[in-house]
Amino acid sequence: MALVSMVELLEKAQKEHYAVGAFNCNNMEIIQAIVAAAEAEQAPVIIQASQGAIKYAGIEYITALTKVAAEKAKVPIALHLDHGTSFAQVMQCARNGFSSVMIDGSKHPLEDNIALTNKVIEAVRPMGLSVEAELGKIGGTEDDITVSEREALFTDPAEAEHFVQATQVDALAIAIGTAHGQYKGIPKLDFERLSEIVKRVTTPIVLHGSSGVPDEALREAISRGVCKVNIDTNIREAFVLASRQVLNASPKEIDPRKMLGPAREAATAIIREKIRVFGSNGKA
Known part of the structure; x- marks a missing residue:
C-alpha cells in the first residue's frame, strides 16, 4: 500500500469518533515497531x-524506510513532518516524498x-499533501524548539475559528x-x-505532547x-529502557541486534497500548 494523505485518515477518525496515533520515528527499528503495532491492531x-x-537519520533514509514499510503493510500509513518551522524545510519534505x-x-x-x-498550503496541496498548523504554544521541548511553562499559551477559541x-x-x-x-507531574487538560x-x-484537532497524559x-x-494524538517520549522511554536492560544483564554484549531487537519489541508494545487507548484499533 502506498503512503496516504493524513487528511484521509483524520476525516474518517472525525466521523467515527476515534483518534489516529501519530508516532515519531528516529531510526529503522522504531519505524518497524510503529508498523508492526499498527498491523497487529489493524489500525491506521x-x-x-x-x-x-x-538531522539524525537523514531525510532520504526516513522516506525510503517508511515507503518500504507502507508498501508491505496492509494498513494505511501517512508520513508526516512534525513541527516544520520554515517553508524551505516543508518543501524539502514534499520533494522527498512525505x-x-x-x-x-x-x-x-x-x-x-x-x-x-x-503559503505552505498553496505550495503543497497541488502535490496531494495535507497540512497541519499550530495555534497556541505547547510547553516543554521538541528538539530545538523550547517553550517555558510561563510562555506556554493556551489556544484562544476565537483565534482558532479565525485561523x-x-x-x-x-x-x-x-x-x-x-x-x-x-x-514533572500529572498534566491537567x-x-x-x-x-x-x-x-x-x-x-x-491535534493533541501534541501526549506522552505522560493519563489514558x-x-x-x-x-x-x-x-x-x-502525538506520541514520542513514551516510545523513547520504552526503547531505551529495553536496551539498557540488555546491557545491564550482559555488560560485554557487542551485538547491536541483541539490544535493538528487544528495544523494537518494547516500542511495539507501547504503541499497541496507545492505539487501543485512541480507539483506532480495527479501523484500518
Whole structure:
C-alpha cells in the first residue's frame, strides 16, 4: 500500500469518533515497531519525523524506510513532518516524498502564522499533501524548539475559528495543557477550552505532547473531538529502557541486534497500548 494523505485518515477518525496515533520515528527499528503495532491492531497510523529525526537519520533514509514499510503493510500509513518551522524545510519534505507536513508558525503573531500557513498550503496541496498548523504554544521541548511553562499559551477559541476560516488548514494542533518531553507531574487538560474550539471549527484537532497524559484524559479529549494524538517520549522511554536492560544483564554484549531487537519489541508494545487507548484499533 502506498503512503496516504493524513487528511484521509483524520476525516474518517472525525466521523467515527476515534483518534489516529501519530508516532515519531528516529531510526529503522522504531519505524518497524510503529508498523508492526499498527498491523497487529489493524489500525491506521501516522509516522512522524521531527527536525531532530531528519538531522539524525537523514531525510532520504526516513522516506525510503517508511515507503518500504507502507508498501508491505496492509494498513494505511501517512508520513508526516512534525513541527516544520520554515517553508524551505516543508518543501524539502514534499520533494522527498512525505505525504503530509506540519508548519508550526505558533511563535509568530497570528496574522503572520496565517500567512505562513497559507503559503505552505498553496505550495503543497497541488502535490496531494495535507497540512497541519499550530495555534497556541505547547510547553516543554521538541528538539530545538523550547517553550517555558510561563510562555506556554493556551489556544484562544476565537483565534482558532479565525485561523481555520483564513487558512482552511487540514488539521490544527492546539494548546490545552499538554507539554513536550517528560512531565514533572500529572498534566491537567482544559477540556472546556477544547470543547469550545471544536464547536467553532470543523478542522480535525491535534493533541501534541501526549506522552505522560493519563489514558482517561486522552479518552476524554478524543470524546470531545481530538482526532490525532502525538506520541514520542513514551516510545523513547520504552526503547531505551529495553536496551539498557540488555546491557545491564550482559555488560560485554557487542551485538547491536541483541539490544535493538528487544528495544523494537518494547516500542511495539507501547504503541499497541496507545492505539487501543485512541480507539483506532480495527479501523484500518
